[in-house]
Amino acid sequence: MSSLLTWSMYIVVFGALGVLALRDRAKAKQAVKVAVKSFFGILPIMLAIIGLIGLLLGLVSPEIIARYLGQGAGWWATLTAFVLGAALYIASLVSIPLAASLLRAGASVTTIAAFLTGLMMVNTLTLPLEISHLGKKMALSRNLLSLLFAFAIAIVMGMVLQ
């Protein structure tokens, strides 16, 4: 599935870029420039996370990961993962491989989903900036509601995807 997705992505994306290049050279150039910039912009942190995953999976046995993050670890593991996700700020493109590596090593779906939904939906570290642009009412209510919804979504995901 993933390789099918990957190759169809290549065909669609580079096809679209080709069409754009035929119709508007300057815009295509700009698109390539942004693409290269995005790629190398995320590369340092991406490589660091990949290195971290390598160390984690190479040194920590799946049994240990399963014991602390798996089915048997219970609600505390899920809650801790959620709070950690909500408090941290990691770009989602980077956090997804990390979450996947833990899931593949035996962590439970609920715990991994809680980490990801917390990370994506609750934006604690950027809250001051959000308040300055959107006002206290909107920023605070958005993050508080996100906190509830993100946790609920993770629980439902755990039930649906077991």
Next chain:
Amino acid sequence: MNTNLPQQMSGGAPQGAPVKKTPRQWLADYRWVLLIAVADLLVWLFWPAQATPVVRNTWDYFAEMVVILIPVAVLMGLFEVWVPKQLIGKYLGRESGWKGIVLSFLFGMAPTGPLYAAFPIAGMLLQKGASPLNVVVFLNTWAALKVPQLIVETNFLGPAFMLVRLALTAPSAILMGWLIQKGIERTGGLDITPLQSGVLAPPSA
């Protein structure tokens, strides 16, 4: 607007920094990679039996990531030149109804930058009369349902994981937006400072 870089952690490179980087900047950017490399070296020196699985896992994830990151980066480039960000405001007013919600989803899914790049845009939308409902849908979609993110998610966690999360997150974004809009209406409107000229400038935080 040049908010395409998924800058993350604290103190990412400033927006619009010169393209040429000094060795010092390279060192700063790759400091975590270097730290990991040193850790790998220590494992290899003192714990040689574990070095093979570490290297194999690192390589596997590296290959998996790079292969998907290339088309995702090109997609980000295409979005950047194709999605007219200035036009967003026109279609998201209080009377926009379902059309406004759908447009907010589409505008939120397409962009490529980090969430903090969305706040100035969202603030501008509010000041120009976009409804809180639409702005919340836009922000939540940007935060959790960006297309590049969904692609990487499908690749690493599988289509079922991505689809279930999408199916749960999208309606909850609308429900949240509706609740927040009602709350703001009942408490006497928004509490934002009037439009400043610098409202679209990238954050200096």
